[in-house]
Amino acid sequence: MGNMIKLKGALNPLPTLTWNFLKLNQVDVDWDIDLNRRGDMIIQNIPRGVSVKMNGGILDNVSGAAGSLTTELMEKEKVETLGIRVEAGVCAEVPLKLNYVLGEGDGMLRRQEIVAYEGSEVTVAMDYTAGRTESGFFGIQTKLLAKKGSIIRLIKTNLLGDKYLHFEDIAGIAEDGARIELIEMELGGGKNYIGTGIELSGAKSSFVGNVGYLCRGQKIMDMNYLVRHTGRKSESSFKLRGAMRDSSIKNFRGTIDFRRGAKGAKGDEQEESILLSRDVRNKTLPIILCDEEDVEGTHGANIGRLSEDVLFYMGSRGIEKSEVEALMTKAKLDSVRRLISDQVTQGRIQQFMEEALDHA
Template identity: 30%
Template sequence: MSNNISFNNINKTPVRTKSWLKVNDVTLKNYNSPEIGEFNNYKITGNELEGVTVEEFKKGKIFPLNKKFVYGASEELVNQGEFDFNRGFLINIEKRARIQDPIILEFNMDKENSTLVDNILVVAEEGSEAKIIIKYNSKDEVEGYHNGVCKIFSKNDSNIQVVKVNLLNGNTVNIDSNLSDINSYGKVEFVSIDLGGKVSVTNYHGDLIEDSSESKLSSIYLGGDKKVIDMNYIVTHRGIRSKSQITTRGALKGEASKIFRGTIDFKRGASKSKGAEDEYCMILSPKVKAKALPLLLCDEDDVSGEHAAASGKIDENKLFYLMSRGLSYNDARRVIIEGAFNPIIDKVVDDSTKNEILAVIKGCLDNE
């Protein structure tokens, strides 16, 4: 597969702001994507559940519900994910099926499987309910490349949760573009656990296209060394009485940097809709860089929108209290950070995955 892809000015904001702020997009300097080989190290759990169909998705197959990305990491990267992928899956939840156990797709990168371009389609039929976990792991320290696209189609009165878990090693570039198309009374909860990679560029667009649709996005991120974290979260309100919530918590140490972009866009006709976003970054080192751009866009009068973004050091009083009870500095700091992360981590219904997440957090915070 071709590797002639530009990584300049990717993950663009829906509207441009002052260029000197350097938050409109991100450029991966001196990076060229590798040749995309085969990827065969993956595992699927839950595909045998009644009401669930998981089938491999082949290149060139026409999918009738396909929807074009308006926002993605970039047109080139999205095209690679949609047309030049080396793993693709279609997950279908049948009409009125209520799936209790999670459906888990696990991709394990290693020396023989170091490049992954995945195309995942999730269709929640009318009145259905399910939880899907998509995990990206590294089994060794090989330099890796991941570019994923995921489209979620939530039909009338469906309730779908998709959790993306990035546990890749510190030698991997991770790029992930996600889109939700949400119909009347449909609900999509998208959860991003972004802990791995030397670069992690993530993107989500929730499109609330019909009345009383709902999108919730919850994410955590953790950066150390010189890791680059770039987030671009967008919710478009089109239907009447649609609702959205963006909640992000993160921590940075070493010389890590992050940009958070959160946009709630009320289109004309989305009257009586409500949207809110909130991002908080914990600063663990004086050398980190943390930028945030929360945006509210509005073409409709009768709506309610809230936004907030902040960053700061861990509360010294909390640290002192925990250390006075016998905890070391690292353990006390980890308890505080996990306390901020846990409401989002608890959304992961698979205990094994949850334990992996907590182990990676502990390892990152203990590794000074």
């Protein structure tokens, strides 16, 4: 037993409230966590023009969608911030890798910041790994500041164990002409609480999000994504694709918030989810908040079973229903996996998916 702490409060609060019976306004947590600070962080491939050092936190004013509880916890536990700075005009040629390697019973909190100065470009790949059946706790907060004309590409791969409790708080700001890209593979973990909030404050700033998820077993995946448009002609595109199996639970909240003054802004959010068990529970709440006339906001969702046509077509070629389900799940996730350029990460995801689906 290490250092037991209590985490009590609200995670993933909605930016606007709705009916309480939906139980989507926030997640009330009351957790006793063994914060033994075990687990490793391995930094690989620091590109030229990129600096990485501890105690580099400067983005106190950047907040996301996970709620204030995560920041309060980080401060209470005095978690040091890993500061990543990309010099102006630098185009980092290789992804900076942050590998978080955890084992049975580990409990770790991490905090990091990425600041891309004017005209720079960087890819940061965060891998969270534990053994498939292991339990533990991993909470992490990542803040992003994309200065004028810069690009931050954040890749997150969650391959934590089936009994891991995991929360994630990603908060970012994009200034004029800057872009934040997020590629996220949410495959592991037992209880996952993911909050991502991006503010497009700069003119012609943009956000592109692609999230693939797999919910299986008893897994809980609670997601709160918020894109706030305050900059003129800012644009956002968010796609969520995945599959639910067994008796898993998924709550997805996705908000596009057009603030007054964001003239010419465009936001789009799409969800494609396949449901592969009678016992799954899927809640989806796609919100558009619009305080500006001159915007275009769209939402779309397709959620449900595999179509009879697909099952019939595959069946007529001798493929059994369970195989079809595995194939279609892989196809959904592959559409996000392929966006990751790093072959090693792709391979690890592939292996995790195959093992997960074999054990389904």
